[in-house]
Amino acid sequence: MDSTQGEQTRLVCRSEGWSPEPEVIWRDRDGNDVTSLSSTTVQRDSQGLFSVSSYIKIKQQSNVFSCLVRSKTPKPDWESKLHISSEYHMFVD
Template sequence: MDVRWYRKKFKIPVHLYEDRRDRTDVQDSDYRGRTALSRFELQEGILSLELKNLRHTDSGVYSCFATDGFWYGQGKTELIVRALGTQPSVSMDSSQGEQTRLVCRSEGWSPEPEVIWRDRDGNDVTSLSNTTVQSDSQGFLSVSSYIKIKQQSSVFSCLLRSKTPKPDWESKLHISSEYHIFVD
């Protein structure tokens, strides 16, 4: 049986099993060394593709075409790569002449998370913040958000929430009037 897994172009397979061997010579270079089909499962009619070292760019629709010379079949499946980023770190940044601000950073997200700032009473103060998002070489996102604060004792928290139902990461920073920092 010949089995071809591909994304957009049939002639550039993600994985090709043909003439009883894996054909890495025609495989999409982005997938070389990261895919496998089980020979045992093939004998049982199972055509599952194993994809290792997932990347954000692997998200998408995968098509499978199989034939034994007389019979053929095809199917599609969608892969969605999601990543919960690192626990956010909160630090204080005060440049000369500028208002003091808190900076919240986290990396490794997919898709982009929601950022929520709260004050000591639990009030949402996100509207007072600015957030930037950058993508790394693998398509995962780094988030940096800051909020300006007054020079007084206070407690702030920065919550990064996945837009999919997964755990949230939150960090708090207690600022005393002398700027001694205590991280929870």
């Protein structure tokens, strides 16, 4: 969780060391793809590896989101889920 402004919270997902360039998928608590609401930046380092940073603005009453960063080639997926309670305690799976 990066910042909170008014009724919106910004969630950030970062990962590095990818080859080839990864894709980022955001899902809400029901598994719906909400990637279109996010903004993603990809950078390449001097070794040719990719780093990705993505953020999404959410309403504070929403409480479960997942960020999936995955290779475009068949490999296992890595997923991180963020659970936000009404008191804004954060739990990461």
